[in-house]
Amino acid sequence: MESRDKQDVMKDLGQVRGQSGPKPRLMPQECGDVGLKIGRDGTWYYQDSPIGRKPLVKLFASVLRREADGDYYLVTPAERALVRVEDAPFTAVWLEVEGSGQDQRLTFRTNVDDEVTAGADHPLRFRPERDGSFTPFVLVRDGLEARLDRPVYYELVEVAVTKRREGRDELGVWTGGTFFRFPPAHDSGQD
Helix, strand or coil, rough: CCCCCCCHHHHHCCCCCCCCCCCCCCCCEEEEEEEEEEEECCEECCCCCCCCCHHHHHHHCCEEECCCCCCCCEEECCCEEEEECCCCCCEEEEEECCCHHCCEEEEECCCCCEEEEECCCCEEEEEEECCEEEEEEEEEEEEEEEECCHHHHHHHHHEEEEEEEEEEEEEEECCCCCEECCHHHHHHHCC
16 A cells, blocks of 8 residues: 555545545545644644644544544544544533523533533533542533533533432532532542
8 A cells, every 4th residue: 555644644634624524434544643633722733733723623623533442533534543632632612501490501612613512412521630629521422522621610610509319419510401410529539
């Protein structure tokens, strides 16, 4: 098979503009690690240089997939390239709150302008950290999550309510008819 340089791969990945996503193909050409990375803050990098063109980042995000082994790839009908992800592939940078109580809807917008309303199909989750804090995420699509930026997390906390369950008060948020409980301090994973 003919060897291709990284510029050819980047050019080919850019040719899927305007498509809703790749149509799965049995064996796209494996490109391996071409130097793509998504930083913890959601910045996309190519060979350690930030990609400053948002339309290109959005294009790449539209063909981003997470495989069963947990690795991330840009997948086109012809090729598949590894993407190293430091934390989550997206960040939630905006929150809109509609309604209240069980009818409340929390809609998040990501750094690549995807919008999702949290609920049963787009659950919130909280990853415990070593310091006892928690990092919140929302499922965007197909195993791809957005980490809530700190200001968005603070907005989420502002709409938290207490719900009584099994004789205990639980702090959390309603969205899309589902209650997402904030983890209590003793769930921090510390011994």
